[in-house]
Amino acid sequence: MPLASIIGQDRTIALLRGILRRNIAAHCYLFSGEGGIGKTQAAHEFAKALLCREIPDDACGVCANCERIDAGIHPDVRTIGGEERQIKIDEIRAIDESLGKKAFEGGRKVVVVRQADTMNSAAANAFLKTLEEPPPESVIILVSSRPELLPDTIRSRAQNVRFYPVPRGEIVRMLEPEFRGEADIRSRLASGRASLAVDPELLKRRDEFLDGLRRAVRGEAEADQIWGGREEIDLWMDQAIAWLRDIVAWQASGSSALLVNADREREIQAAASRSNIKAVSSLLSEIYRVKELLRFNLNKQITFQYILMRLAPVLR
Amino acid sequence: MKLTVSRESLLKGLQVIQGIVEAKSTISILSHMLLSSGENGTTISATDLEIAVREPLEAAVHSTGSACIPAKKLYEIVREINSQEITIEQLENNWINITGGRSKFRLIGLPEKDFPQFPDISGGESITMAASDLSDIINKTLYATGDNDARYSLNGLLFHANPSTGRLVVVGTDGHRLAVASKDLAASLSEERKVILPRKAASEARKLADSTANDITISFNNNNLVFSVDGIVMISRLIEGSYPNYEQVIPRNNEKRMKGTRTELLGAVKRAALVGREKTFTVRLEISEGLAVFSSNNPELGEANEPVEVEYSGEPLTLGFNARHTVDLLQAMNGEFVTMELQDSLIPAIIRETGNTDYFCVLMPMRT
Numbered sequence: 138m139p140l141a142s143i144i145g146q147d148r149t150i151a152l153l154r155g156i157l158r159r160n161i162a163a164h165c166y167l168f169s170g171e172g173g174i175g176k177t178q179a180a181h182e183f184a185k186a187l188l189c190r191e192i193p194d195d196a197c198g199v200c201a202n203c204e205r206i207d208a209g210i211h212p213d214v215r216t217i218g219g220e221e222r223q224i225k226i227d228e229i230r231a232i233d234e235s236l237g238k239k240a241f242e243g244g245r246k247v248v249v250v251r252q253a254d255t256m257n258s259a260a261a262n263a264f265l266k267t268l269e270e271p272p273p274e275s276v277i278i279l280v281s282s283r284p285e286l287l288p289d290t291i292r293s294r295a296q297n298v299r300f301y302p303v304p305r306g307e308i309v310r311m312l313e314p315e316f317r318g319e320a321d322i323r324s325r326l327a328s329g330r331a332s333l334a335v336d337p338e339l340l341k342r343r344d345e346f347l348d349g350l351r352r353a354v355r356g357e358a359e360a361d362q363i364w365g366g367r368e369e370i371d372l373w374m375d376q377a378i379a380w381l382r383d384i385v386a387w388q389a390s391g392s393s394a395l396l397v398n399a400d401r402e403r404e405i406q407a408a409a410s411r412s413n414i415k416a417v418s419s420l421l422s423e424i425y426r427v428k429e430l431l432r433f434n435l436n437k438q439i440t441f442q443y444i445l446m447r448l449a450p451v452l453r
Numbered sequence: 454m455k456l457t458v459s460r461e462s463l464l465k466g467l468q469v470i471q472g473i474v475e476a477k478s479t480i481s482i483l484s485h486m487l488l489s490s491g492e493n494g495t496t497i498s499a500t501d502l503e504i505a506v507r508e509p510l511e512a513a514v515h516s517t518g519s520a521c522i523p524a525k526k527l528y529e530i531v532r533e534i535n536s537q538e539i540t541i542e543q544l545e546n547n548w549i550n551i552t553g554g555r556s557k558f559r560l561i562g563l564p565e566k567d568f569p570q571f572p573d574i575s576g577g578e579s580i581t582m583a584a585s586d587l588s589d590i591i592n593k594t595l596y597a598t599g600d601n602d603a604r605y606s607l608n609g610l611l612f613h614a615n616p617s618t619g620r621l622v623v624v625g626t627d628g629h630r631l632a633v634a635s636k637d638l639a640a641s642l643s644e645e646r647k648v649i650l651p652r653k654a655a656s657e658a659r660k661l662a663d664s665t666a667n668d669i670t671i672s673f674n675n676n677n678l679v680f681s682v683d684g685i686v687m688i689s690r691l692i693e694g695s696y697p698n699y700e701q702v703i704p705r706n707n708e709k710r711m712k713g714t715r716t717e718l719l720g721a722v723k724r725a726a727l728v729g730r731e732k733t734f735t736v737r738l739e740i741s742e743g744l745a746v747f748s749s750n751n752p753e754l755g756e757a758n759e760p761v762e763v764e765y766s767g768e769p770l771t772l773g774f775n776a777r778h779t780v781d782l783l784q785a786m787n788g789e790f791v792t793m794e795l796q797d798s799l800i801p802a803i804i805r806e807t808g809n810t811d812y813f814c815v816l817m818p819m820r821t
Contacts, residue, residue, distance in 0.1 A: 201570065210482055212502040212569050230601070237605030238651065238690045239676040241502055242572060266603060272693040 139182040140195045143175045144311050144331045145303025150179070152298065157186050158194040162245075163296045164271035165279065167253070170300030172282040173330030177219070177251055179300065180278045181206070184214050184247040187276055202244075212241035218280075219251030221368070226259040233267045236275045246275040253279035254286035261288050268294040286432075302329025311335075325397045326379075343398070346376040353445050354452045360442050367437035374428045377448060380405075381421040384451065388414040412451050420447060454518025455542040456490055458510060460531060460553065463539055466510050467528040469664070469685065470499035472657055473506055474524040482521065487568045488541065489519035499524060500569055504654050507571060508685040521563040522549050530558055572688050577674035580614060580621065580640045584669050584682060588662035590634040591655050593812055594625035596781045597632035598652050604628075604697075609649040611696040612671075612678065616642045624699050630778045631699055631815040632785070646673045649696055654678075654689030661687055703815055704801050707794035709770065711740055712807055713763035715791045719783040721747045721759035726776035728757045736776040737821045740795075741769040749776070772798045773821035782814045 140150055156162055166183075168176040185196030185206045196203050205211040215232060218224045232248050240246045250256070256264070268277065268291065279295055281287060305324045312320035312334055319340065326343055327334035336342075349363040350373065379397045386395040387409040393402045424447070427440060467486075475483050480502075487498040488510075495512040498505065520543040531539060536554030543549055547562040591610065599607035611624040615638075622635040650658070658680050662669055665682050672679040680687045725736045725747035739746045745763045750756040772795070783791065788806030795802050798818060805813045 205567075205569075208567060210480060210567050210569065212500075233603075234601075234605065234608075235502075237608075237693055238503065239693050241676075241690055242570065243676045272605070274693075 139198050140179065140186055143179050143182065145307045145329075146175055146179065146300055149298060149300055153179070153183055153186075154194040157183075162187060162276050164275060165268050165277040165295040167279045167281065167284060167287075167292060167295035167297050168300060169281055169284040169297060171302055171329065173327075173332050174300050174302055175331055176280050176282070176300045178332075180249045180251075180280045181216075183278060184216075184249055184276075187245050187247055188214065213244060214247045214249070216249040216251065218253060218255060222255070224250070224253075224256040224260050226257070226263050229256070229260045229263045233263065236267060236272050236277075240274060244274070246272075248275070248277045250277065250279045253281045253291075254283045256287075256291075258288070261291055265290055265294070303331050305329070308334045322400050325399050328379075328397065342372070343376065346372055347380060347398070347401075350376060350380070350445070350448065351452050354449045360445055364438060364441060370431065370437040370441060371428075373441060374424060374431075374444065377444060378421065378424055378428070381417055381424065381448075381451065384409045384412065385414060385418050385421060388417070408451060417451055420451065423447065454488070454490060454520055455515040455540070456495060456512040457515070457538055457540045458495075458512040460534060460537055460539050462511050464528075464531050466497050466508055467524065467531060469508055469661070470497060470506055470524060471528060472660065473501050473504050474499045475501050482563055482567045482569070484523060484525065485521040485563055485568070486524040486527070487519060487521055487565065489565070490514045490517050491519075498568070498571060500571075502569065503651060503690045504657055505569075505572060505688045506657075506685065518543055519565040519568075520549055521547070521565055521568050523560060523562070526560060527551070530556075572677055574672065574674055574677065574679050574686070574688055577672040577679065578640075578642050578646070579670050579672040580638055580642065581668050581670050582621070582636060582639055584662040584665045584667060586636055587669050587671075587680075588659050590621075590623045590636060591659040591662070593634045593785050594623050594632040595652070595655050595659070596785050597625035597627060597630045597814070598655075599627035600652065602627060605692050606649055606694045606696050609651045609692045610655045611699075612646070612648050612650055612673075613696075614638055614642055614646040614673065616645060624696070626697070626699055626702075629775065629817050630782065631702060632782065632812075633699070633703075633814070634812045636811065642673070647696065648673060648678055649692035649694070650678055650689055651692055654687075657687060658689070661685065702801065704794075704796060704803065707796045707800065707803055709765075709767045709795040711745060711763050711765040711793045711795065712790055713745060713761055713793075715783055715786055715789060715806075717761050718745070718763075718791065719780065721745075721761045722774075722776055722779045722783065725749045725757045725759045726780070728754045729776055734776045735773045735819050735821060736779065737771065737773050739769070739771045740765055742766055770795060770798065771821065772802065773819040774802075774816060775819055778816060782816065786812070 143150055168180050170176055182196050185203045188202045189196045191197035191200045206214050217228050236246055308324040308327055309320045312323055316323055323334050326339055352358040353360050353363055383396045383398050383405045387405050393399055470486055483501055489496055495510045496507050497510050498507040534553040534556050539553040541551055547564055549560045549562045551558040594610055602608050607627055613622040619638050620635045621638050625632045667682055669680055669682040677688045677690055722736055728751050729749035730751050737748045745761045747759040786806050790807035792805050792807045793802050801815045801817050803813055803815055
């Protein structure tokens with residue numbers, strides 16, 4: 138059963154299933170929490186469960202409603218957002234108009250807005266009226282990993298449903314059957330994001346990016362050679378953050394228990410002994426800040442070169 | 454599935470659904486139509502998730518089945534093809550063969566199971582009316598509905614069937630003008646029905662009514678309104694919410710009556726509006742005994758003055774109207790004479806086809 142199969146969000150899922158069981162769905166929910174921990178999946182399954190006629194508090198996954206929602210062709214379920222661009226006012230107006238009509242098939246109407254924080258302000262404002270006085274039988278699910286970027290006026294109209302990073306132990310348990318030897322390192326690299334933990338490319342990509350960073354700062358490769366395009370910038374930043382974090386963790390605790398890149402303990406140890414904790418942690422907070430600034434229109438390639446330059450003393 | 458149809462009947466069937474299939478929908482299945490033949494004969498279905506249409510198609514069926522075919526493309530092919538008979542055959546992997554004369558087309562279809570389910574239309578109560586009557590009442594009210602209004606309920610026509618008065622009343626308004634048309638209910642309903650039909654569906658229903666001479670059946674269901682005639686079934690989703698209480702805005706004490714020839718008034722308003730201010734579109738109407746003068750002035754262009762002889766006896770009166778709204782309603786009317794019922798310059802005017810009690814419009818005046 139799909140809602141029940143979402144990993145590590147037991148309390149949240151229990152809350153959602155309670156809502157379904159007692160048939161008391163509110164008109165608007167905000168699924169919030171870090172990226173990659175199952176919010177979008179939960180929103181999709183919740184939408185199915187709201188319309189599934191087979192099981193009262195979950196989605197069966199095989200009835201006509203569930204199948205069509207999975208295929209994205211259910212007339213009363215709409216999903217917008219989740220693309221690498223802003224959500225525009227026209228899309229919101231289309232949603233408003235569609236919710237203003239009775240359900241095509243007579244049940245509920247469900248709208249899922251992925252990455253709701255990418256609504257531009259005109260779109261968000263256009264949504265307010267519908268969120269304030271939602272038409273009967275409609276449920277709007279906003280999904281956001283950065284709810285603080287949503288206008289207060291939107292947040293205050295939605296019931297917040299929090300999702301939390303999945304505890305490492307649970308990820309390990311989930312990984313055990315399929316990724317025997319890799320379960321531990323994968324659970325560390327995933328940092329609570331179940332969808333990342335099962336990514337087959339996870340380790341390979343980590344190695345590629347981390348080694349790329351190090352080659353570039355040592356002058357073994359040109360920055361332009363390893364730069365694969367603007368959509369990679371987040372991956373590079375995350376890699377750099379994890380590495381710096383590991384160095385600080387080692388310097389502070391002297392133990393490998395807290396490391397993300399636990400399989401690279403020796404290299405971390407070496408880097409930790411070369412630099413001081415203050416310098417590394419201030420560099421770390423700077424990279425965090427730059428990462429935050431990326432949502433404004435920073436030139437990604439220049440940002441990347443800047444990060445390389447700043448990393449040089451630590452990674453060399 | 455394999456069947457042979459005459460080009461003419463297929464073309465006619467495809468024409469009916471062209472207004473409904475969306476050429477550039479985000480959901481690709483909606484630009485397709487479902488052609489299916491089974492025990493109940495062959496049918497064509499199409500939907501844009503607001504309106505769904507199913508119509509019968511006369512065909513010689515060689516083998517039964519269903520296929521989703523790109524509707525616009527098929528229409529274009531059938532229109533151009535040089536043969537009286539067309540054969541449509543479904544192949545593996547949703548490929549569709551279309552042959553007629555020497556032409557052969559192979560189109561990529563979609564799996565039949567992806568096509569939206571046809572809504573459940575059982576159990577509603579029905580009324581019947583002449584197609585020309587339905588076309589007429591939609592025609593007389595549709596122009597007054599809102600377009601993309603944030604108050605959703607205004608973006609459609611109210612169909613109010615009231616068994617206690619025995620009337621079907623159809624209302625359109627956008628808050629500035631109101632049109633009310635009514636007809637006798639031919640059947641008795643067990644309860645009062647008030648539904649709001651979206652604008653696009655109303656316009657498709659009018660097209661459907663214009664295409665036939667037979668009586669149309671209108672069924673009221675919980676979530677939809679169904680129009681059926683000649684085997685064609687058209688279902689529309691309804692607009693949620695309640696319609697504003699339009700009766701409140703109908704003025705009660707409009708005792709001044711002005712009667713004029715409709716086409717003369719229409720022409721006068723159109724001409725007077727030519728030099729009007731484009732943004733506000735106001736025309737001024739000055740009425741005195743026996744004469745109505747439409748005028749407009751625009752500081753950048755100049756003035757226009759259009760006198761029309763009318764029947765009027767009473768105090769002289771000056772009002773302002775939105776020219777486009779006035780033109781719309783005079784165009785939608787079809788009697789020879791119209792009567793305006795007025796009170797003073799800030800009270801809405803009631804406009805009727807003289808002698809017709811089944812139809813009237815209310816027009817908000819503008820300050821001149």
